[in-house]
Amino acid sequence: MALLTEARFAKLLWSLKAYVxxxxxxxxxxxxxxxxxxxxxxxxxxxxxxxxxxxxxxxYIQENRTMSSRSSNTNQLVIKLENESQLGDYQCVASFGASAIASVPAKLSLAEMKVFPHQPEKRYQVTVGNMVLISCPPPVSNPAAVIDYYHDDKKLSPPNVRILSTSNSLLLTNVTVQDSGVYTCSATNYITGQTLLSPFRVILTVLHNHSVLPSSPSFLSHLSDKLIIFFFLGSNIVIECIAVGEPPPRVSWYKVNDPQWFSNNRTELIPGGLHLKNIVPEDTGEYVCEMNNNISPTLTHKVLLHVQEAPVILKEPNKTQVEEQGDTELSCEISGNPIPTVTWTLNGEQLQNDTHVTTTSSKISIRKAQKKHAGIYQCFATNVLGTVYGSAMLEVIAKQITANINDPFEQDEGYLENNKNRSASNNHSHGHNHGKKDHQHKNKSKRKHKENEVMVPPTRPNVTRLSDRSVMVRWHVPPNNGLPISFFKIQYREVGNNETGKNKVSGSRWMTNNEDIPSHIRSYEVDKLETNRFYKFRIAAVYSNNDNKLSPNSNKFFLHQGMPTERSHLTPPTLFNAEALSPTTILIEWEYFSRMLTPVDGFYIYYRATNNAGDYIKATVEGDKTRSFIITHLMPDTWYDIKIQSFTIGAASDFSTIITRKTLVDPTSTTTEVASRNDLKTPTVNVLPVTSSSTVQMLIVFGLILGTLVIIFMVFVLICYLRQRSNNNRSNEDENTPDKNSDNIVTIHQVEPVTMNGYTNHNNKVLNGNIKSCTWNGYITPHTHINITSNPLATESKHEKLRR
Incomplete structure (x- = not known):
């Protein structure tokens, strides 16, 4: 999304033409x-x-499952259907600046066909000249199965037979003795390719007229007194009515309470029923067929026809302007049968609980409109036949309040006038604004605006390359007593390739990330960028009074293609410990040999709930000396995947191995909630010192670790002492014996302090010019004189040499 000045907003509205x-x-x-x-x-x-x-x-679906064409306005979603969880409605949501519009949903359903329902065998006996309707109850199938009929195992096909399209029934007209036999059917799902043979059988016997007595009309199978059928507007339908008798009966039709119904040219009597063409809502009603062969009683059958109509938008909502804190109303006139269900969206999202907004079946009322209520409204009308929508733009004109607060920062192309992804037109001119500034008018029930309510903006952001298409943006907010920040937005813009960056790329404008970044977060990954382009970034802070300030622009950043050479010198940290301190915090610790490798600027920490396939949440640790971090704002009793990478200003390392840890159960909760639900709000992270109960728990943990290390250290010193004593005894025994390998003895004269996990032992003692020490786990501990012999069996490993 982009921030819009008044001029740019007006231009956008002009481009949207009437309505939207x-x-x-x-x-x-x-x-x-x-x-x-x-x-x-x-x-x-x-x-x-x-x-x-x-x-x-x-x-929303992960971006790597979509494909878009940059030369057109087309986007395509590609799905590999793996399981039934992927079924359901899919929509594309297109963003234009701060506004968005959603398409009608398209349902993805599973192609399948189940077995035929059980039906008992039926036997029909008729005389020559009658019409016979054989119906094969179809199996449950998506899409509807194609029914084929067989006579004595021989498939019947047009033009020799007629299949009624309404019910997929087989119609035999003017039957003869040759039509006698066994009739069966099969069903085929043309998508899955399945073909199933039905166990249902109809045994038809056709007799000569002279062999039976005259009889009144009757139905071969039972029909209800009133059959209700539904058909949609504009389709063709055959209302079936077939009876047998001796002699064969004649059929006549009429529509209840409509004597002129047959006069239109859309109605036709055909063998087997009444054919209605291109039906309209007026065709709804009760139809009666009468079967008569001059033998009482006459047979009648009633059919109630309902004509269904897909939703239609008769009148879209009107484009509307409303002043901030004003009232307005949008209406949407619809038709359809069944009556459509209406839902409203704002910028492609369903309207959430909002005390300012009231919706009815066709209207939406907004009371005391705020800037977040601005954007594209859509009314979606849905019934069994489909979904349509109407749309309109609502512009919220912000009220102006004069305040004596200077804005020393660049406001390139306007302020952020959008709370929670909504935009409205601004009432200041394009360019820099170092004087008075617009602020949202406060309700009298809230505290009044004071001149000393300072809004401290974020610092100039720093940028690090993560991949060919993404960067990490980091910022700070200086300590202050000003208004609290509600959330951040990140903006970025492609710029020219000159050194000043003032020449913008043609058509370039500030783009805004779609996500509201919680106020605790100080880093964010921006993706979907173009390789080998220059960019600038800035941070917009939205404060508790719904006003905002922008940080200074970042330095011009070039996102180059391919792996940077600097990255080859960066080794990922070793994440060796993760420990739950409370229901909402996890302590992590890592190792990084900063003195042996390229100095780094800090570490990126990534974490997410284990059962969540979404993006990782990011936190930044500045500086290369830190070796531990507390992740906060987690959910209780939840497993989290955690990984870490080091970074410099030009690149980031590969990721460490993932470590998984579970937060503690919340003891104050009466019931344990499932914290890993996908619809939970994404937790946030803050770099905070451990306080109160967390401090006590950390001290206990560190005390246990320290005690263990002391015990192991004492055991190790004892082993070193015993080994040295043994070596001295052997030396005393052989002091008069020449040593053939005496030339291979090496005495350590000086050893540099070894850095391990951020700690350095500076307690080495020098005795007679020699460091008398034993190295263990990165620490140098004093002990008696040690000689190292070049015995192949005692050769140090490469790892030990590297550590020395």
């Missing part, structure tokens, strides 16, 4: 597919969007 002026040239269409099949959903608009995302239900 945005529409989907191609919306995703319903799809039926079997498991393991590839599914493609297409989406394209009349205008090129800033970006397009896909949503499954209410959750």
């Amino acid at each position: 002026g945005l529409w989907f040239v191609k919306s995703p269409e319903p799809f039926i597919a079997p498991l393991k099949d590839d599914v493609n959903f297409d989406c394209s608009l009349n205008l090129k969007a800033d970006f397009i995302r896909w949503r499954h239900g209410r959750k």
